[in-house]
Amino acid sequence: MSHTPTAAGTARTVTQTVAAVVAVVFLLAGIAGFIPGLTTHYDQLTVAGHHSGAMLLGVFAVSVLHNLVHLAFGIAGLALARTGRGARAFLIGGGVVYLVLWLYGLLVDHGSGANFVPVNDADNWLHLGLGIGMIVLGLLPLSAGRPRADTR
Template structure:
């Protein structure tokens, strides 16, 4: 179950990262705080604000998920890392001073709830019943 989670999440993040570079899939940003990195700045699917750095983060997390899915321990580490990372991004996205990650990566508007949802799902797999079942099996 953990390995499937890492593979599916990895594939979704990889897809999101690739789509962030496709002009027809991203729309111009509107009412967005200014960024120091404007390359590929837009709204993915008209909802999620991205730029080139944000896309690279998605690609990296996607590749890490696919690599992590090769073993249960890798998938567990991936789930926990994603839960913590996206949990932190959720909190940062709530405050105007940090909702562009200091002008580098947009993490505001719809990104906040997407990051929160991503963190919660990853936390379920990384710290919840699937992780506890794996740890119980490892101790037996």
Template sequence: MTTAAPHAHGVHFGRRDVQNVAIGVGIIVMLVGILGFVPGVTGSYGDLRFIGPDSHAMFLGVFQVSMLLNIVHLAIGAVGLTMAQRWTGARSFLLWFGVVYILLGVYGFAVGTASAANVLASNMADNWAFAVLGLAMMVCSWLFTRS
């Protein structure tokens, strides 16, 4: 005798798994954007600039941030939360914003950290994090919509 599951496979709280993942990513990215403005969480907070490589503030002591980068994270997170209301939107968010994050990482590697073209003020840790996050988002867009 088997027991019935309290929910259908892949559906939790009335949402599909891909929606839950997109909501989680949206919340985490927004949280990073918010915490990028918090002194203490962001070291050298007095060196936080709006744009460019002259912003020497360090989120968690590892990731170089600027106000623009924090705003970009807030915007991407908000888009993710909005798109996650439908499973097709959640899948599209994870796929296409995964591509955006990969492109941000590639752009950061290409222009370098000291270049004036480094408008988001990203360092190598940021570039690797963008690339890994983007790849993970793209994998999740496929993995959680297979069924």
């Protein structure tokens, strides 16, 4: 079935549900980046820059800025997932953003001040996967039939 009923009785497309799930994952990543234990070397968490020694799940370089970006991305994704077009825009546009971040991570010297996000090799692979995955999900015809009237 291509639509899931909501409490208000309106149908939600599969694309909207997928976008909302992706957005929630970003929210969880942003929150996890502020939780000692889930983030190792938490005492080395900096506001921004490559000097942050904090590592989400012991693998991904994070900073306060990095965590806040994940939170903002998740909030934007939930807001955009309210309509079919918004959900697609979030998935495709967000995928493009993550491909740009992947390129940034490949080109920036990880030990320089230009690495303000910060990123490491694990982040780069994650950004590539997120970019491709989000774009593919945004382009897939996940809902059969006619879209709802409020997908504009």
